[in-house]
Amino acid sequence: MRFKMDFKTLPRCGAKARSNFSKPCRQAAMKNGRCYYHGGAIPIKHGRNTKEAKAERTQSRRLISEIRKSHSTLKDLINDKGDKHVSC
Numbered sequence: 732m733r734f735k736m737d738f739k740t741l742p743r744c745g746a747k748a749r750s751n752f753s754k755p756c757r758q759a760a761m762k763n764g765r766c767y768y769h770g771g772a773i774p775i776k777h778g779r780n781t782k783e784a785k786a787e788r789t790q791s792r793r794l795i796s797e798i799r800k801s802h803s804t805l806k807d808l809i810n811d812k813g814d815k816h817v818s819c
């Protein structure tokens with residue numbers, strides 16, 4: 732059985748369109764009630780903003796900052812030893 736959809740009966744976007752002398756947009760509406768042009772952001776599907784991905788990025792940032800801190804303390808220690816060595 733083939734589902735036949737009548738384009739004229741579909742719900743319309745209704746957003747105020749600049750290109751149409753400020754009349755309501757006549758595009759067919761999506762689930763959010765607006766058309767493709769006026770519907771806002773498209774949901775991201777690649778998983779960059781999932782809880783797991785955010786937690787992983789936070790953890791890696793924390794690790795990087797810890798490594799930088801330890802690296803700078805090592806540098807300070809080496810410089811201190813170098814100063815002592817030079818002063819002897």
Ligand SMILES: [Zn+2]
Pocket residue numbers: 744745746756757758765766767768769
């Ligand atoms: Zn629209």
